[in-house]
Amino acid sequence: EVQLVDSGGAFVQPGGSLRLSCEASGFTFATSGMSWVRQAPGKGLEWVSYISSSAIYYADSVRGRFTISRDMAKRSLFLQMDSLRVEDTAVYYCAGTGRFFQDWGRGTLVTVSS
């Protein structure tokens, strides 16, 4: 059974940084593309970033501020978020595998506010 456990969300001030994590199990993590998808309160889904063995992509809204990475040994996906803005406030979901998302974490809440 595929499991994605995302964590790391917190309250942070504008301009601050945060690192989200997602622990994966139940599938071949090393060969699977993974994404972060976010959802602002009361709003729709927004794809944020994707990583695979051959590519890394970012949404325009986060490029240059967020960095996606993964640790194969720990079977973990990460999202380093710098220069956070109020508009980054959202539930962040770890999602996979591949370019569409059959598996989702439960989400972790990031609140950016002064």
Place this chain on the structure above:
Amino acid sequence: IQMTQSPSSLSASVGDRVTITCRASQAINTYLAWYQQRPGQVPKLLLYAASTLHSGAPSRFSGSKSGTDFTLTISGLQPEDVASYYCQQYSSAPFTFGPGTRVDVK
């Protein structure tokens, strides 16, 4: 690639046939997925490749494609189908979602 959806919301009776349309701003072949998100829950994959039903998704859900227009059909709306529905293109990055369609039962 921009994705639009219509309508933004709808209300229908149990047993009704419901249709949601998603339009891509350029050709995406069949690289389109549909998701269901019930209130307070995590999104679930319903269909991928425009018309392939994901394992475990009810057979009353179906998808089709005509050019850059994609349709999600619910054949016989059920009370548990109250949710928001999102399309997503995965033809090329950024892998954009549509704005969503909220479905309620009268």
